[in-house]
Amino acid sequence: MKKVIEEISEVVAEAFERAGYDAGFARVTVSNRPDLCEYQCNGAMAAKKQYKKAPIQIAGDVVAYLQDSELIEKAEAVMPGFINITLNRKSLAEYVQKMAEDQELSVEKTADPETIVIDYGGPNVAKPLHVGHLRSAIIGESIRRMGRRLGHHMIGDVHLGDWGLQMGLIITELQERKPELPYFDDSYTGEYPEEAPFTISELEEIYPTASKKSKEDDAYKNKALQATAELQSGRRGYRALWRHIISVSVTDLKKNYEKLDVHFDLWKGESDAQAYIPDMVQMMKDKGYAYEDQGALIVDVREEKDQKEVPPCMILKSDGAALYTTTDLATIVERMQDFDPDEILYVVDKRQEMHFIQTFRCARKTGLVKPETKLTFLGFGTMNGKDGKPFKTREGGVMRLETLIADIDREMFRKIVENKSVKDKDAEETAKIVGLSAIKYGDLSNQASKDYVFDVDRFTSFEGNTGPYILYTIVRIKSILNKFKAEGGSLEDAKILNAASDIEKKLMLQLSRYNEALTGAFEEKAPHRLCAYIYELSNNFNSFYHETRILTEENEGQKKSWLLLLKTVQRVLEDAIDVLGFSAPEEM
Ligand code: ARG
Numbered sequence: 026m027k028k029v030i031e032e033i034s035e036v037v038a039e040a041f042e043r044a045g046y047d048a049g050f051a052r053v054t055v056s057n058r059p060d061l062c063e064y065q066c067n068g069a070m071a072a073k074k075q076y077k078k079a080p081i082q083i084a085g086d087v088v089a090y091l092q093d094s095e096l097i098e099k100a101e102a103v104m105p106g107f108i109n110i111t112l113n114r115k116s117l118a119e120y121v122q123k124m125a126e127d128q129e130l131s132v133e134k135t136a137d138p139e140t141i142v143i144d145y146g147g148p149n150v151a152k153p154l155h156v157g158h159l160r161s162a163i164i165g166e167s168i169r170r171m172g173r174r175l176g177h178h179m180i181g182d183v184h185l186g187d188w189g190l191q192m193g194l195i196i197t198e199l200q201e202r203k204p205e206l207p208y209f210d211d212s213y214t215g216e217y218p219e220e221a222p223f224t225i226s227e228l229e230e231i232y233p234t235a236s237k238k239s240k241e242d243d244a245y246k247n248k249a250l251q252a253t254a255e256l257q258s259g260r261r262g263y264r265a266l267w268r269h270i271i272s273v274s275v276t277d278l279k280k281n282y283e284k285l286d287v288h289f290d291l292w293k294g295e296s297d298a299q300a301y302i303p304d305m306v307q308m309m310k311d312k313g314y315a316y317e318d319q320g321a322l323i324v325d326v327r328e329e330k331d332q333k334e335v336p337p338c339m340i341l342k343s344d345g346a347a348l349y350t351t352t353d354l355a356t357i358v359e360r361m362q363d364f365d366p367d368e369i370l371y372v373v374d375k376r377q378e379m380h381f382i383q384t385f386r387c388a389r390k391t392g393l394v395k396p397e398t399k400l401t402f403l404g405f406g407t408m409n410g411k412d413g414k415p416f417k418t419r420e421g422g423v424m425r426l427e428t429l430i431a432d433i434d435r436e437m438f439r440k441i442v443e444n445k446s447v448k449d450k451d452a453e454e455t456a457k458i459v460g461l462s463a464i465k466y467g468d469l470s471n472q473a474s475k476d477y478v479f480d481v482d483r484f485t486s487f488e489g490n491t492g493p494y495i496l497y498t499i500v501r502i503k504s505i506l507n508k509f510k511a512e513g514g515s516l517e518d519a520k521i522l523n524a525a526s527d528i529e530k531k532l533m534l535q536l537s538r539y540n541e542a543l544t545g546a547f548e549e550k551a552p553h554r555l556c557a558y559i560y561e562l563s564n565n566f567n568s569f570y571h572e573t574r575i576l577t578e579e580n581e582g583q584k585k586s587w588l589l590l591l592k593t594v595q596r597v598l599e600d601a602i603d604v605l606g607f608s609a610p611e612e613m
Contacts, residue, residue, distance in 0.1 A: 080106020193253030375404025462492030
């Protein structure tokens with residue numbers, strides 16, 4: 026369905042033309058003074074110069090041609106030259122009716138679908154998931170779902186950190202503990218065991234121990250570096266061990282991402298890109314992009330316009346080792362080859378911005394991507410505790426994701442039981458569903474690039490701009506509709522009537538903007554815009570509900586119209602939260 030704002034824009038453009046002005050000035054926006062009007066056009070001010078006329082006169086000329094439009098109830102020229110527009114109730118009701126009949130709730134699939142690889146999650150194998158990885162997963166998942174909802178071909182890749190020093194550290198520590206394992210025996214030529222020689226909890230203890238030791242003991246650190254190099258150059262036993270580490274770790278990661286309702290199409294890792302490095306480096310040398318500097322191989326990526334210094338991109342260290350950047354470049358080669366995407370989007374901590382500036386510039390300069398391939402960095406801010414510092418456990422340690430989720434679920438459970446709204450046996454399940462909304466909405470409702478405070482009390486509240494409030498609104502509508510149904514009611518012949526009050530019109534107006542909110546949020550890669558939309562929609566619904574006695578309305582047609590309106594609000598809210606990455610319970 027065409028967006029309401031597009032329909033108005035067309036009418037206004039035609040009026041500009043009929044009044045003798047260029048239609049290019051007829052840009053319509055949602056009003057920033059909703060107390061005065063619903064939509065506005067400021068084109069008369071912009072047209073002043075070209076026509077050497079007072080804007081109010083231009084606005085007046087245009088408005089004269091808007092009076093007979095079926096879409097518009099009122100169009101006014103207001104000093105110094107605004108055109109204020111109010112929608113006609115009948116056409117608004119017709120629009121909402123069409124939404125109610127539309128499977129897609131007015132959202133049109135894109136006319137030119139793009140292939141977009143989205144790189145998010147980014148966990149490091151053998152290290153527990155901590156809250157630092159939460160934002161990437163939540164934001165990335167939501168953008169993937171938005172894109173898919175709009176008809177794009179989204180390919181989500183978890184891009185595991187599975188190739189660095191942490192692998193050498195784990196191998197070294199294992200060797201200290203269990204030197205008798207065949208993986209360390211160079212003369213061993215048989216098959217290696219299928220079963221890993223450690224569990225996930227052992228693995229999670231081994232890594233920090235090894236990491237600590239390497240900081241205190243140089244010999245240990247050198248051993249780990251050596252093991253890393255040998256693993257990377259293909260030592261058989263180490264490769265076998267490494268595969269165990271990955272498989273044990275990935276099983277655990279999958280479980281955790283599942284809990285977050287976060288999904289990936291690809292479980293590739295940094296290691297998968299290694300095969301692409303030699304040819305890529307050779308090409309960069311052959312074409313003269315890469316040159317040696319103090320033994321290292323680098324590519325300049327400075328640009329004239331740079332405000333701050335962008336250091337050269339280091340491709341190989343002086344000992345020939347590849348770096349994080351090398352791996353990311355090789356991953357681009359791999360992705361271009363596998364998918365030839367229109368865009369590669371990275372959802373990563375904004376503190377890695379410089380790394381991505383360098384990587385993107387180097388990829389462009391050396392022709393790893395096509396000129397039209399978009400490379401986008403969506404950098405997110407830090408999740409802080411109430412003290413304004415990065416979120417920690419009470420003891421000051423790094424907060425594990427599992428702990429955070431468990432804390433929220435416990436708090437949610439307490440509230441739900443206190444409310445006595447759900448049967449005890451369902452309370453735990455409900456707490457999990459609502460808890461997830463608290464975490465995800467708490468994150469997504471902030472502009473991604475900003476730091477935010479993770480406030481358990483606020484996020485789990487049933488009131489205010491929170492996930493639980495949105496779910497509460499949905500559940501409330503469901504219960505009204507269920508009551509109606511239980512009394513034998515049916516909405517089969519329901520028809521949306523003109524808004525009977527200002528508050529109802531406001532609700533319909535907000536509802537009619539869903540397609541705009543969703544496409545806008547995706548175009549700007551800004552889930553917070555969709556959150557703001559559903560928060561407003563929920564508020565509009567709750568005010569409407571507050572002042573309207575729906576189920577006791579005697580006029581059947583009016584009652585059914587309201588119920589169909591509610592049903593459509595519910596469907597839009599459910600569609601939107603699905604896109605954001607969470608869902609609503611039956612009761613709460
Ligand atoms: N594993 C990295 C980290 O924990 C994040 C990876 C981000 N993605 C990328 N293509 N570099 O910091």
